[in-house]
Amino acid sequence: MKIGILPLGRPTFDVPFAEEKLAAMLAALDATGHEIIGPRELLFDEASTRTAMSDLEAAEIDQLLLLQVTFTDASMAVAAGSGFEQPMAIWAVPEPRLGGRLRLNAFCGLNLASHALGLSGRAFSWLYADPEGEIAEDLAALLSGNRLAGRLDAKPVSERSxxxxxxxxxxxxxxxxxxxxxxxxxxxxxxxxxxxxxxxxxxxxxxxxxxxxxxxxxxxxxxxxxxxxxxxxxxxxxxxxxxxxxxxxxxxxxxxxxxxxxxxxxxxxxxxxxxxxxxxxxxxxxxxxxxxxxxxxxxxxxxxxxxxxxxxxxxxxxxxxxxxxxxxxxxxxxxxxxxxxxxxxxxxxxxxxxxxxxxxxxxxxxxxxxxxxxxxxxxxxxxxxxxxxxxxxxxxxxxxxxxxxxxxxxxxxxxxxxxxxxxxxxxxxxxxxxxxxxxxxxxxxxxxxxxxxxxxxxxx
CATH class of the missing domain: 3.20.14 (L-fucose Isomerase; Chain A, domain 3)
Structure with missing residues (x-):
């Protein structure tokens, strides 16, 4: 497949560490044998992200993959979800619990995106996994569409007190x-x-x-x-x-x-x-x-x-x-x-x-x-x-x-x-x-x- 990537980040987080994680994500993606298209550096703002989206649209990709490297708000996830008809996925990376600052906070970005995409009815697949771990099987499942978010609804309750x-x-x-x-x-x-x-x-x-x-x-x-x-x-x-x-x-x-x-x-x-x-x-x-x-x-x-x-x-x-x-x-x-x-x-x-x-x-x-x-x-x-x-x-x-x-x-x-x-x-x-x-x-x-x-x- 031809997979278009958008590596999302914010400069208020630990940029050198984020760049290390992005490099590991790219290495794992390259190892899949798919054609990886798109920027190989962090996109820190709306302008650079929209430029990258335009380039991916021109490349006629088969699938869109958001790389949630640090926390970001959901605005670009929503824009990407509405701007592409192709299958969409999000890959967010964990970080070690070392007692220091929250260096990436990528899970929170995934959380915001999943809520916003749910509101708009946009289907997406997702993965929360370390690119330097045993990633091949999970990544293959993500790219094949076998990790769809689905929808979980609430049920009525009647127990009063x-x-x-x-x-x-x-x-x-x-x-x-x-x-x-x-x-x-x-x-x-x-x-x-x-x-x-x-x-x-x-x-x-x-x-x-x-x-x-x-x-x-x-x-x-x-x-x-x-x-x-x-x-x-x-x-x-x-x-x-x-x-x-x-x-x-x-x-x-x-x-x-x-x-x-x-x-x-x-x-x-x-x-x-x-x-x-x-x-x-x-x-x-x-x-x-x-x-x-x-x-x-x-x-x-x-x-x-x-x-x-x-x-x-x-x-x-x-x-x-x-x-x-x-x-x-x-x-x-x-x-x-x-x-x-x-x-x-x-x-x-x-x-x-x-x-x-x-x-x-x-x-x-x-x-x-x-x-x-x-x-x-x-x-x-x-x-x-x-x-x-x-x-x-x-x-x-x-x-x-x-x-x-x-x-x-x-x-x-x-x-x-x-x-x-x-x-x-x-x-x-x-x-x-x-x-x-x-x-x-x-x-x-x-x-x-x-x-x-x-x-x-x-x-x-």
Whole structure:
């Protein structure tokens, strides 16, 4: 076959490492005997990707293969899916769990793409595998169309309970403050305020990022000093980061408190990047961790349904929740890794590990919390809009006591099903890249909540 490739990447990740992985992917593809057409270097932006797409169209390829070398948003996957009629596949690469930065985050890119392609009804095949491993058989299956994503749907539930009714009733009248628009290519974060309120009784107010930035800048010195004292009680090492950037970051916590008091918000959905770094000059991750511990959930990337999911889980668990990315699945180890930059509530820290202050790995600004998650049973949930149908997705597992997989706040989880099966279901379900996590088994209550809200349930 004549296979056209689009090697996707972003320069904010570890480019030399990404180039090493791309070289290994190309070597594996060349070894298949197929004719490999297209750029053999990373495509970092829309312009270069569209130029490559035009070249592939002129070459009359038989199949399109996206090489998901680092994280990217889904915009180019969607453009490629609509621009080519040929069979389409995505190959994303894992990275070693070495305790350092998340160098590629390619799985999250695959996750975003699978959701967006599911919404558009575009069929695709996929592979998540190391090009330097035993890859020949899986790669052959991918290129022959034997790894189609398929579609996994939810099922109606009828089991009701007093707890389920309590949670559903508690949602009514709550409010989410959405601060800024979700980033381009994050179809996972799209929402309808009307549909959300009809479903749950939760309202959404749209605020501008400048509303938060202005509130943070107006914070009195005495209030900012109190936020710093609170952060010092959580993490060590505040004195070791840039102090001006730290001050700006901590002021975001007080700014969110001010917006919450004025607007009566129970949760926030915040467009955290890039503007908090590029325009304001400080990370919101640490403040999000502090608010989460105070049972005021915050969702990254203006993910309103992520904030809603957290509110539901918070009511069910009566404990802090954490909106997390799944960033790795290892079938051999039968585990996955959940991670977010550095915003897990401090009560989720493994008490055998220290919590430290750190900077964002890509943007290099504080404040982020850093620690491994504590061991124990965990429930995952997402109010999902996959395939354009609202449902509840549930998962369950055991957080293990393992060395920190990646910087920020992360944990290694063993699901109650085989990791390979969970991975298959995540892609087949078109699941969004954010899921809410809380300690304990809350599935019975959440199923009952779904029944109260009239939502079908998918358990992965």
């Amino acid at each position: 007093a707890e389920g009714r309590r949670v559903a009733e508690a949602l009514k009248g709550q409010k989410i403050g959405r601060i800024g628009e979700h980033p381009v290519g994050f179809d996972t974060c799209a929402y309808s305020a009307e549909a959300l309120e009809t479903l749950t009784g939760v309202g959404v107010d749209a605020l501008a990022l400048d509303d938060l930035f202005d509130a943070a800048k107006a914070v009195p010195e005495t209030v900012a000093a109190k936020v710093r004292v609170a952060a010092e009680a959580d993490v060590t090492g505040l004195a070791e980061v840039d102090q001006a950037e730290l001050d700006r970051s901590l002021r975001l916590k007080a700014g969110l408190d001010s917006l919450r008091a004025n607007g009566g918000y129970n949760a926030f959905a915040i467009r955290c990047w890039p503007e908090t770094f590029t325009q304001y000059g400080g990370a919101v991750c640490g403040p999000v961790a502090m608010l989460g511990e105070g049972k005021v959930p915050c969702a990254c990337e203006a993910d309103v349904y992520g904030a809603l999911t957290q509110l539901i889980l918070l009511e069910a668990a009566q404990a802090p929740v954490f909106l997390t990315d799944l960033v790795d699945m290892d079938a051999a180890d039968n585990t996955g890794v959940v991670w977010h930059c550095g915003q897990a509530p401090i009560s989720m820290r493994d008490d055998q590990a220290e919590a430290t202050a750190t900077i964002h790995t890509n943007r290099k600004q504080p404040l982020l919390y850093q620690f491994p998650l504590k061991p124990g049973p965990v429930t995952f949930v997402r109010i999902s809009q996959a395939f354009g149908e609202t449902k509840m997705v549930l998962g369950f597992g055991e957080m293990l006591r393992r060395p920190m997989a990646f910087t920020g706040t992360s944990g290694v989880v063993r699901f109650d099903r085989n990791a390979r099966d969970v991975l298959d279901d995540i892609i087949a379900s078109g699941l969004e890249h954010h899921m809410a996590l809380a300690y304990g088994d809350h599935r019975a209550t959440l199923r009952a909540v779904a029944a109260e809200l009239g939502l079908p349930v998918l358990e992965i």
